[in-house]
Amino acid sequence: MAIAFIREIVNMNPDVTLRIRVMDDNRHPTWQGVEYGKEDWLQINRPPSANVPTVVTPDNMAVPWSYGGKQRMYIQTVTTGGIVKNISAEVRGENAWDYMVLRDNALAEIGQTEIGSLGDAPGVNHSWWAIVLQEDGRLEWRLFERQGLRRDDLINIVTETGKFLIDVFPTVIDKAAQILPVIAAL
Numbered sequence: 535m536a537i538a539f540i541r542e543i544v545n546m547n548p549d550v551t552l553r554i555r556v557m558d559d560n561r562h563p564t565w566q567g568v569e570y571g572k573e574d575w576l577q578i579n580r581p582p583s584a585n586v587p588t589v590v591t592p593d594n595m596a597v598p599w600s601y602g603g604k605q606r607m608y609i610q611t612v613t614t615g616g617i618v619k620n621i622s623a624e625v626r627g628e629n630a631w632d633y634m635v636l637r638d639n640a641l642a643e644i645g646q647t648e649i650g651s652l653g654d655a656p657g658v659n660h661s662w663w664a665i666v667l668q669e670d671g672r673l674e675w676r677l678f679e680r681q682g683l684r685r686d687d688l689i690n691i692v693t694e695t696g697k698f699l700i701d702v703f704p705t706v707i708d709k710a711a712q713i714l715p716v717i718a719a720l
Contacts (some may be wrong), residue, residue, distance in 0.1 A: 536632035536650025536659040538625060540595040540607075541678055544666040545578045545588040552578040552667050553610040556595060563595035575610070578667075597634055600624035606637075609665065609673065621673070625649065632659070634675075650681070 540563075545552045556563055557572040570576050581587045598605035606624040621644070622637045633646040650659025661680040667673055 536625065536661070538597040538634050538649050539660065539662050540592060540597070540665060541662040542664040543576075543578050543590040543592065544664060545581055546669045547667045547671060548580055548584060548669070549614045550667060550671065551580055551612045552665075553608075553612065554578070554595075554665075555608040555610070556598060557608065558596075558598035558605050561594055561596055561598065563592045565590055565592045580614075584669075597623045597625050600626045600635070603641075611667065611671075611673070647675075 540554075543552065543554065553575045555572070555575045556570065559572070562569050562571055563576065564570065565576055576590065576592065578590050579588050597607050600606065603624070606622040608620055608622050611619045620639045622641065624635050624637075625632050626635050626646075627633075630651060631648055632650050634649050635646045636644050638644050649661050659681060662678040664676040664678060665673065666676055
């Protein structure tokens with residue numbers, strides 16, 4: 535399956551603490567020499583000032599493959615007033631492509647984005663992301679880099695018959711277009 539690595543987590547909100555827990559049986563992220571297991575929360579504190587966001591750059595953090603909902607990444611926001619909100623993210627395979635699926639507090643699906651072709655193929659379908667808590671409270675996922683062909687790009691290449699259409703001899707087609715009116719005039 536495709537892997538969506540989290541390269542950076544940024545908290546720009548002066549009233550909210552951001553917490554992340556990666557419930558993954560195999561991959562455990564680290565930050566500043568501390569390994570975070572599937573029960574541990576990585577806390578990204580409120581920024582020290584309006585001009586200086588809190589930035590965490592974890593190692594080995596990725597959105598887990600779902601395995602039927604068994605694994606996921608929880609993202610929790612806690613306001614200074616104690617209001618807690620949760621969303622979760624997981625990777626799910628569908629029709630030869632992998633999607634990062636986002637869920638609300640009740641685990642209802644609220645969105646998804648395609649992240650790569652099905653199958654763990656380093657150099658082909660890995661992506662690197664930032665999770666950014668904006669000053670206004672919006673949580674934004676930003677893509678730094680992505681390997682491989684996007685699903686929609688492939689669909690644009692492949693015709694409905696499943697054949698690739700590649701114009702190898704454009705000059706032959708141009709010549710045929712020029713000759714056609716001459717033949718029609720005969």
